[in-house]
Amino acid sequence: MAHNAAAIRTVDLLGVFWRSFFIQASWSYDRMQSLGFAFTLIPVLRRLYPDREEFAGRLAVHMEYFNTQPYLASFVLGAAARAEEDRATGRNVAADVVELKKTLMAPLGALGDSFFWGSLKPFAASAAVAVLLTGAWWAPLLFLVLYNIVHVGLRLSLVFVGYETEGDVVVLMSRYNFTRLARRYKVLSLAIVGCIVGTLSAWGPEFRTSVPVFPPLLAAAGLVLTLGMIALLRVGASPVKLMLGLAAACLILALGGFA
Amino acid sequence: MTLFDAHTITQVLAAALIGGIIGLDRTALGQFMISQPVVAGPLTGWLLGDVTAGLVIGGTLELIWVLDMPIGTFVPADSTVAAVAATAIAALGSTTPGQLPVIGFCLLLTVAMVPVTMFADHLMRQRNAQIPELAMTSSGRPTEASVTFWHFGGTVAFFLKAFLLCLALVPAGLVLVSGFLALPDAVHRAMSLFITFLPLLGAASVARKLSMNTLDRTLLIGFVIGAVSVQLFHVPELVAIMLAAGGGWMGMRFHGA
Numbered sequence: 001m002a003h004n005a006a007a008i009r010t011v012d013l014l015g016v017f018w019r020s021f022f023i024q025a026s027w028s029y030d031r032m033q034s035l036g037f038a039f040t041l042i043p044v045l046r047r048l049y050p051d052r053e054e055f056a057g058r059l060a061v062h063m064e065y066f067n068t069q070p071y072l073a074s075f076v077l078g079a080a081a082r083a084e085e086d087r088a089t090g091r092n093v094a095a096d097v098v099e100l101k102k103t104l105m106a107p108l109g110a111l112g113d114s115f116f117w118g119s120l121k122p123f124a125a126s127a128a129v130a131v132l133l134t135g136a137w138w139a140p141l142l143f144l145v146l147y148n149i150v151h152v153g154l155r156l157s158l159v160f161v162g163y164e165t166e167g168d169v170v171v172l173m174s175r176y177n178f179t180r181l182a183r184r185y186k187v188l189s190l191a192i193v194g195c196i197v198g199t200l201s202a203w204g205p206e207f208r209t210s211v212p213v214f215p216p217l218l219a220a221a222g223l224v225l226t227l228g229m230i231a232l233l234r235v236g237a238s239p240v241k242l243m244l245g246l247a248a249a250c251l252i253l254a255l256g257g258f259a
Numbered sequence: 260m261t262l263f264d265a266h267t268i269t270q271v272l273a274a275a276l277i278g279g280i281i282g283l284d285r286t287a288l289g290q291f292m293i294s295q296p297v298v299a300g301p302l303t304g305w306l307l308g309d310v311t312a313g314l315v316i317g318g319t320l321e322l323i324w325v326l327d328m329p330i331g332t333f334v335p336a337d338s339t340v341a342a343v344a345a346t347a348i349a350a351l352g353s354t355t356p357g358q359l360p361v362i363g364f365c366l367l368l369t370v371a372m373v374p375v376t377m378f379a380d381h382l383m384r385q386r387n388a389q390i391p392e393l394a395m396t397s398s399g400r401p402t403e404a405s406v407t408f409w410h411f412g413g414t415v416a417f418f419l420k421a422f423l424l425c426l427a428l429v430p431a432g433l434v435l436v437s438g439f440l441a442l443p444d445a446v447h448r449a450m451s452l453f454i455t456f457l458p459l460l461g462a463a464s465v466a467r468k469l470s471m472n473t474l475d476r477t478l479l480i481g482f483v484i485g486a487v488s489v490q491l492f493h494v495p496e497l498v499a500i501m502l503a504a505g506g507g508w509m510g511m512r513f514h515g516a
Binding site for chain 1: 286287289297311317322325328330359385388389413417445449455456461464465468469490499502510511
């Protein structure tokens, strides 16, 4: 192994960032993001290992099982790029990139699932649906902006943070307090969802009931129904079953002349 | 007019193509959330000439499925295919754009679509398992070209899954809609009313997953602010939403979350 490899440039890490959008293109049950990780790291490996044999060997190393939250994979990619650089330039020939990936993927997976899927997405969705229910056509754009400012911004910065910190999760957590941010997004989501129910009488014409009901009574009925459905979901009813139940209830109301 | 004339067949193919392309965003490419129902529905509706159907279906399905999360090997219901297919059925099956009873009926049809989409997703991901082996060349080692080729080969499977599902579900839905249109007026009124209730189910689904309490304090703060500001002070709804978010924020600051 030659220890005079060139250092990674910013453009190489930007290449990794661009490819990270395709990390799940071949997602499968047994190897999950393995091929995607290898594909995403190619700009760095190409830079560090001009020798074809060595390049192929390192590419094969990165085809091992890997799975984490796809956005936070950027942090692992940055860290792996740094470990590969340390190894290739001789700064740390014993750098164990496989172990590094194994160590990082599980905690980052849990953290990312909770933050992106469990708090940011519901926040953007609640805000967009609340706006959509007022009849605003631009609600989908609002959703995309609210979500992707955070998503793309983090994906980009985390490649560099992972590289700079060599995959130090403590630094990551102190720089981005994901847990606190997630809690805030959840609180905002709940408040907006409450507002959706409270403004039932002001929803757009497509969603408004044709039955004349005194607006405060309508809002109160909406709240009672929502709380009832929360209680049912809590005891194990599924959204699908509740949809069928609502359809049946609507049919009974319509046949009874209440709609 | 026959149910499947040349124009309708072309529209069904277009819907399947839209589903296939938007479906790529769900897992394989980008994950910019264009595949979320609140975006996928209106986009499909706009492309097929019925934005109202897309907005209603997308907005309704969004909250119901938003917290069905892809964690580990769990593959959630494919709300993208459900939103695209339901919107396409509503757009192509309605006699006029924005026909609420048909939209409500299409939302009901998504209930039947959910298990089909989950099964198809499961099958496709099992098939993808062989891709890493294929990326190995005859020398037993991967090359940049082989990794790139086979990696993007996976997107074909993701595309085909959504494309074929839409190609099967949309015509089936159109047959059912033509039967629905012949049903009595009371059934049509029931489906219009169904649309009113579904956002409440979405609200319940989100609240259930985000809070441990049925009577969550922040949910109630948002409700009171929304109801009072709109009904008592006649504040525009958009302002009411911001006030509710602000109220939730203040509640968190003073009482902790």
